[in-house]
Each structure stands twice: as C-alpha cells, then as structure tokens.
Amino acid sequence: MSDQSGDSTSPTGREAATRLLQNGDAVSLRVRNAIDDRTRAIAEAWLGVGVLAYAVCLVFASKGEDGTGMVPGVQAASPVGMGAILTLLIPFFVASSLERGLQQSLHTTATAKPGRRRSVVTAASLVPLLFITGLVVFAPATPWPIALVVAFSASLPLGVLSVRSALRARASGVRRPAPTLVAPLSPANQVSMTVLGLWLGAAVACGGLPFPAVGAIIVIGLLFAIGVLDVTRWGLPQLAQEWGRTQWIAFGFSYLTAIIVAVLLARSAWDPSIVSSVGGILVAVPLVVTAFRPAPIWADR
Amino acid sequence: MTGQHPRHDLDDALLTPLRFSVMAALRADAEIDFATLRDLLETDDSALSKAISTLSTAGYVSVRKGFVGNRPRTWLTATGAGVAAMSIHVTALQAIAAGSSAAPGAADR
Numbered sequence: 001m002s003d004q005s006g007d008s009t010s011p012t013g014r015e016a017a018t019r020l021l022q023n024g025d026a027v028s029l030r031v032r033n034a035i036d037d038r039t040r041a042i043a044e045a046w047l048g049v050g051v052l053a054y055a056v057c058l059v060f061a062s063k064g065e066d067g068t069g070m071v072p073g074v075q076a077a078s079p080v081g082m083g084a085i086l087t088l089l090i091p092f093f094v095a096s097s098l099e100r101g102l103q104q105s106l107h108t109t110a111t112a113k114p115g116r117r118r119s120v121v122t123a124a125s126l127v128p129l130l131f132i133t134g135l136v137v138f139a140p141a142t143p144w145p146i147a148l149v150v151a152f153s154a155s156l157p158l159g160v161l162s163v164r165s166a167l168r169a170r171a172s173g174v175r176r177p178a179p180t181l182v183a184p185l186s187p188a189n190q191v192s193m194t195v196l197g198l199w200l201g202a203a204v205a206c207g208g209l210p211f212p213a214v215g216a217i218i219v220i221g222l223l224f225a226i227g228v229l230d231v232t233r234w235g236l237p238q239l240a241q242e243w244g245r246t247q248w249i250a251f252g253f254s255y256l257t258a259i260i261v262a263v264l265l266a267r268s269a270w271d272p273s274i275v276s277s278v279g280g281i282l283v284a285v286p287l288v289v290t291a292f293r294p295a296p297i298w299a300d301r
Numbered sequence: 302m303t304g305q306h307p308r309h310d311l312d313d314a315l316l317t318p319l320r321f322s323v324m325a326a327l328r329a330d331a332e333i334d335f336a337t338l339r340d341l342l343e344t345d346d347s348a349l350s351k352a353i354s355t356l357s358t359a360g361y362v363s364v365r366k367g368f369v370g371n372r373p374r375t376w377l378t379a380t381g382a383g384v385a386a387m388s389i390h391v392t393a394l395q396a397i398a399a400g401s402s403a404a405p406g407a408a409d410r
Contacts, residue, residue, distance in 0.1 A: 014400055021395065024391070027326045030326075031326050031331045035331055
C-alpha cells in the first residue's frame with residue numbers, strides 16, 4: 001500500500017469493496033496478533049512462576065526420617081503426607097487448565113505453530129518435574145540444592161518463551177489501551193468460579209483432616225468435573241478467557257496458599273486440621289468473592 | 302435509510318484505502334505508535350500524517366505523545382465515534398460487496 005490518500009478509489013464497486021474489506025481484516029489480524037503477544041508473555045511468565053513455586057514446594061514438602069532431606073517414598077507417608085501431595089497437585093492441575101484456556105483465546109503469528117511449540121515446552125518443563133518427583137520418591141538422599149536446581153530448570157523453558165513473546169510484543173509498537181468498559185462475568189462463569197473456589201478450598205481443607213477417604217473423593221470428583229466440563233461453557237478454559245486482572249490475582253493467591261499449606265502439612269509441627277481448615281478458607285474466599293467482581297471488556301473481544 | 306443504495310452510508314472520512322486501513326488497525330482494541338502503523342500499512346510518514354490529520358479532525362482518532370525509554374513516540378487510538386463510524390462504513394461495504402442495492406441494518410460485523 002503506497003500513497004493511497006487520494007479520493008479516486010472510492011469503494012462503490014463490488015470488487016473494490018471486497019478488496020478493502022479483505023485488506024482491513026488482514027491489518028486488523030496483524031494488530032491483534034501483536035497485542036496477544038503481550039498477553040502471551042504475561043501468561044507464560046506467570047505459568048513459569050507457578051511451575052517454579054510448585055517444584056520448590058515439592059522439594060520442601062518432602063521430609064526424611066530425620067526431618068531433613070527428601071521423603072523415603074511417598075507410599076510410606078502417612079495419610080496426612082498423601083494429603084500434602086494431593087494438595088500440591090490439584091492447584092497445579094487447575095492452573096494448567098486455566099492457562100491452556102487463556103492461550104487458546106489468543107491469536108498466533110504465522111511464524112509459530114502453537115501445537116508444536118506447546119508440546120516442546122510442555123515436554124521441556126515436564127521432564128524436570130517428573131525427574132524431581134522421582135528424586136523425592138526414589139532418591140531421598142539427594143542434597144536439596146541439587147533438587148532446587150532441577151526445580152528451576154522446570155520453569156526455564158516457560159521463562160525463555162515469555163521473554164521471547166515480550167520482546168516480540170515490545171518490537172511491535174502495539175499495545176492495548178486501558179479498558180473503557182467493565183462488566184460482571186457471565187452467569188455461567190460466576191457459577192463456575194464460585195464452585196471452583198469452594199471445591200478447591202474443600203480439597204485443601206481435607207488435606208490435613210483425619211479422614212483421607214473424603215479428601216480423595218473430593219479430589220477425584222474435582223479432577224473428573226474439570227475433565228468432563230473442559231469443552232463446555234462451564235469449563236475452566238472458558239473461565240480463563242473471561243477473567244480480568246482481579247480474578248487472576250485472586251487465583252494466584254489461592255494457588256500459592258494451597259501449595260504453602262501443602263508444605264506446612266508436611267514440614268510443620270502445627271495441628272494439620274487447623275492448618276488445612278484455615279488454608280481451605282483462604283483458598284476459597286478470594287475465588288468466591290472475585291467471581292462477582294467485574295472484569296474489563298475491550299471492543300472486538 | 303431503507304431502500305437507499307448502501308453507498309450513501311459510506312463515510313467520507315474513510316473513503317480512501319489508507320484512512321480505512323488506519324481505522325481497521327486501530328479498531329482492534331489497540332493503541333499503536335506512529336512508526337509501527339506506518340510500517341504495518343507500508344506507507345510513508347507524509348501520507349500517514351495526512352490521513353491521521355483528516356481522521357483526527359473528524360474526531361475518529363485520538364493522538365497522544367509519550368515516551369518509551371528516552372525515545373518520543375506518538376500513540377494513536379480510535380475514539381468511540383471512530384469505532385462507530387467504522388462499523389457503519391464496514392456494514393455498507395459488506396452490502397456493496399454482497400451486491401445489495403438497499404442499505405443494510407446497523408448490525409455490527
């Protein structure tokens with residue numbers, strides 16, 4: 001498109017109108033791609049932080065017979081110990097589903113194949129995570145600094161991706177302006193978020209209570225519900241696409257609280273019933289409250 | 302407007318391809334700096350300045366000066382009036398492209 005500021009090309013013909021619309025769509029799509037690079041960078045950075053927090057808590061939640069080092073096998077742990085493992089696992093699973101939903105809502109540039117890139121990054125993060133789980137179970141004598149290095153390496157691929165997306169976004173010279181409109185979440189998402197908060201809180205609360213069967217049922221039920229509802233309007237991916245900053249901050253708080261509760265259940269001498277009950281409330285409240293807080297809306301979304 | 306040819310709904314300020322493309326870029330809920338928009342639309346400073354001046358006079362684009370680091374930048378955004386005008390213009394274009402002889406409703410894209 002060279003200098004086209006003249007008025008001689010009025011689009012009153014069918015072909016001209018079609019060509020203009022196609023050009024407009026192409027330009028609009030390129031701008032949208034650039035905006036989504038910023039969102040992608042933020043999402044990848046926070047997922048990297050989430051993976052790091054999860055891996056570090058896994059290292060610290062493990063406990064040897066002498067109170068230091070790693071546990072001599074998860075199977076040998078007490079019901080409370082298993083509760084700690086589940087308390088760690090559930091928020092991580094929920095965070096992964098939410099992040100996947102957010103990524104699905106973003107446009108991708110022609111240079112990146114999202115499916116392939118996602119598989120590579122998932123594998124690059126998953127291998128260290130599985131390795132560290134293996135260390136916790138089979139090599140409890142591993143010095144914790146080495147375990148922490150492995151934990152950091154799990155979040156490294158996401159960190160690299162995040163920096164790349166951020167640099168691409170910075171170079172594009174496009175950014176999203178402040179939203180002019182805020183509105184409550186849709187009724188379906190309000191219900192989903194409230195249920196998520198209560199269910200997650202219940203799962204965390206049961207982590208330290210002396211009836212592990214109830215906790216296991218709650219956790220399995222939550223995993224089942226997440227899987228079954230995944231592609232429906234009640235699913236977590238849909239929820240992530242509508243959330244604003246307030247809801248994401250609330251989830252981040254609940255996520256960190258849940259995995260810190262897991263560490264406390266495994267490492268502290270505090271009453272596990274009190275720790276998990278208070279933890280469950282602290283996990284549930286932010287999600288339930290912010291389910292009814294407004295989220296920003298931009299035109300074209 | 303029923304019965305009118307859709308060309309009557311075309312907006313004079315958006316009739317040139319460059320001004321139309323500027324609004325197409327800005328309507329994607331974006332704030333874009335001048336140099337990026339120039340490169341995106343493969344045009345030159347002078348033509349883009351003129352286009353923006355026209356759109357700004359029409360009240361369709363707001364211009365904001367800012368800095369990224371020490372470097373000055375000019376940021377452009379579509380105004381509410383600009384988004385609404387673009388929507389009507391695009392609807393008219395779609396009607397023309399579809400071969401309609403009557404004005405369409407005010408439905409958004």
